[in-house]
Amino acid sequence: MSKPNIIPVAAAVIFKEGQLLIARRAAHKSQAGFWEFPGGKIEVGETPEACLLRELKEELAIEVKVNHFLMESIHHYDQISIVLKAYHCSYLNGDIQLHDHDLVEWISLSEFDQFNFAPADRPFLPYLISIQ
């Protein structure tokens, strides 16, 4: 049996004044309707940090500072296997515009489990709580 091709994806856990930004995938995207951290597939030759700066401009028209790596999670969906790498980021500027999402929310960690997160993101909650 051949090993699955695991696609690296970078996700930004963006904090502003103690709240974090989550986004709901729009109907035209895979995994539509799930909440996630903004980001996307890391291109060949690209660092996760550069990927996040690019994706956040493309998807939400905002600028962030990427502070440090948090944790990663491997998940096998039906069509794709990913390693989701989460980075702690700080919001810098920009008014949010929605290109790939249909909704965003600034939430506190205590509200996390009220949202239907993509399965790959669910292991992040206990970790985020443990470091706050």
Ligand SMILES: Nc1nc2c([nH]c(=O)n2[C@@H]2O[C@H](COP(=O)(O)OP(=O)(O)OP(=O)(O)O)[C@@H](O)[C@H]2O)c(=O)[nH]1
């Ligand atoms: N950005 C992002 N993707 C996630 C998260 N959790 C998660 O399972 N994914 C999955 O990771 C994969 C890649 O995400 P993406 O579709 O945003 O990447 P992209 O914009 O670069 O790719 P595309 O141009 O093919 O749409 C999707 O299958 C998505 O559902 C998350 O928190 N953030």
